[in-house]
Amino acid sequence: MRTDKGTTDVGAGALAERSSAQLKVLERNLSARYHQIQAAGLSLDLTRGKPCPKQLDLSAELDGFLSGDYKTLDGQDCRNYGGLSGIPEAKSLGAELMQVPAENVLAGGNSSLTLMFQSLQFAMQKGLWGTDSAWQYESSTEHNGAKIKFLCPVPGYDRHFAICESLGIEMINIPFTEQSSSSGPDMQKIYSLVAQDPLIKGIWCVPKFSNPTGCTYSDDAVEKLANLPIHAGRNFLVMWDNAYSVHSVMQDEPLTSIFDAASKAGTRPNILTFSSTSKITFAGSGVGFMGAEESVLNNFLSHLQFQTIGYDKVNQLRNARFLKNNLQQHMAKHAKLIKPKFTAVQEALSSGLSEDDIARWTHPNGGYFVSLDVTPGLAKRVVKMAAEAGVVLTPAGATYPYGVDPSDHNIRIAPTYPSLEEVESAMEILILCVRLTSVQQILTSSP
Numbered sequence: 527m528r529t530d531k532g533t534t535d536v537g538a539g540a541l542a543e544r545s546s547a548q549l550k551v552l553e554r555n556l557s558a559r560y561h562q563i564q565a566a567g568l569s570l571d572l573t574r575g576k577p578c579p580k581q582l583d584l585s586a587e588l589d590g591f592l593s594g595d596y597k598t599l600d601g602q603d604c605r606n607y608g609g610l611s612g613i614p615e616a617k618s619l620g621a622e623l624m625q626v627p628a629e630n631v632l633a634g635g636n637s638s639l640t641l642m643f644q645s646l647q648f649a650m651q652k653g654l655w656g657t658d659s660a661w662q663y664e665s666s667t668e669h670n671g672a673k674i675k676f677l678c679p680v681p682g683y684d685r686h687f688a689i690c691e692s693l694g695i696e697m698i699n700i701p702f703t704e705q706s707s708s709s710g711p712d713m714q715k716i717y718s719l720v721a722q723d724p725l726i727k728g729i730w731c732v733p734k735f736s737n738p739t740g741c742t743y744s745d746d747a748v749e750k751l752a753n754l755p756i757h758a759g760r761n762f763l764v765m766w767d768n769a770y771s772v773h774s775v776m777q778d779e780p781l782t783s784i785f786d787a788a789s790k791a792g793t794r795p796n797i798l799t800f801s802s803t804s805k806i807t808f809a810g811s812g813v814g815f816m817g818a819e820e821s822v823l824n825n826f827l828s829h830l831q832f833q834t835i836g837y838d839k840v841n842q843l844r845n846a847r848f849l850k851n852n853l854q855q856h857m858a859k860h861a862k863l864i865k866p867k868f869t870a871v872q873e874a875l876s877s878g879l880s881e882d883d884i885a886r887w888t889h890p891n892g893g894y895f896v897s898l899d900v901t902p903g904l905a906k907r908v909v910k911m912a913a914e915a916g917v918v919l920t921p922a923g924a925t926y927p928y929g930v931d932p933s934d935h936n937i938r939i940a941p942t943y944p945s946l947e948e949v950e951s952a953m954e955i956l957i958l959c960v961r962l963t964s965v966q967q968i969l970t971s972s973p
């Protein structure tokens with residue numbers, strides 16, 4: 527299905543500069559096309575960042591890969607209980623993904639998100655740095671029960687925000703900056719906020735091919751974040767979720783190791799790193815990792831021991847053996863499969879929206895998403911209209927804390943799961959909805 531570009535008037539310049547007569551004609555044409563598509567009863571899904579079946583097939587060898595050899599390098603039988611911090615093979619893989627030494631790695635179960643939740647819960651209730659460091663005591667005794675706060679670069683990952691919400695941590699939006707010398711969250715704003723408020727206890731970071739902007743933090747931003755705990759109040763934590771560390775699609779982007787930067791700054795105990803093989807092998811059956819300074823890791827393990835005797839070491843071993851000396855080649859196969867979908871998204875946005883000058887979008891070199899900013903006030907309407915025409919998008923607002931995008935302008939596009947044809951069709955409908963709502967907005971706001 528292709529939209530007839532002729533009837534929708536691409537090529538007549540920025541929408542805002544057109545006469546109301548021109549806009550009314552355009553609205554009629556776009557509406558007619560929208561109703562035509564609606565009648566087709568499509569069902570397309572651009573919501574969650576999941577690998578497509580062909581990407582999962584790349585790891586099909588995992589099934590049976592161990593061929594009965596369950597012994598680890600240090601002689602453990604993976605089928606048995608024990609080994610809470612993970613097997614050496616998996617720790618080496620986690621070390622590579624998170625840019626930390628293997629002795630600082632915890633290899634866990636199938637989800638890094640679980641480790642993020644547990645570590646924040648531990649920091650809140652028991653204290654990552656010893657019993658008197660629990661955030662809950664600081665909040666209740668020194669600040670009359672005022673809430674602990676976290677800085678959240680936006681747009682960001684909805685599940686990070688959901689963790690904070692469920693633990694009663696207040697969230698503060700931080701915009702991204704994109705200057706020639708620095709990319710990442712607005713460090714000036716961050717430094718000024720932490721200087722004023724000791725209840726700001728941490729920050730979420732997805733430092734490489736960020737969800738959803740695709741931004742990779744510059745050296746300067748990494749260094750400033752590594753130094754942040756020195757300037758913030760007590761017990762500050764940087765949650766460094768490197769979920770897309772090896773997920774280049776167009777080209778790789780180097781990222782400085784925060785652990786190295788923190789070693790120089792003397793802040794290693796204040797950094798927790800995370801990653802997983804979820805988008806490398808099987809999303810539902812991978813291995814999650816956490817990286818931490820030795821004493822922090824030991825404190826966390828002492829908490830974890832009440833929850834499990836040990837993780838699924840058989841799964842750790844098969845993932846680690848499968849990816850040993852194979853990680854880069856394996857990720858290149860992923861890139862080959864999803865690159866055409868990312869290219870299709872860029873081509874559709876560029877040919878469908880550039881001239882109208884009604885939207886901005888990111889051009890990520892890797893990761894799982896493209897972030898689209900429409901005119902403020904329109905994102906919810908676009909998402910609703912697209913749904914009514916058969917395209918499900920991530921709910922507008924989901925990329926912000928509390929599900930509230932103050933400008934109602936951000937839409938996350940996740941092109942990996944649908945087929946290329948489905949991505950193309952879905953993008954045409956999305957673009958049609960962006961154009962139609964934009965024309966309607968200009969018409970209703972003009973005298």
Ligand SMILES: Cc1ncc(COP(=O)(O)O)c(C=O)c1O
Nearest residue numbers: 637638639683732737769802804
């Ligand atoms: C930034 C980020 N972190 C973590 C996850 C989930 O990781 P896991 O499957 O290891 O829990 C995702 C999944 O979309 C993500 O985008």
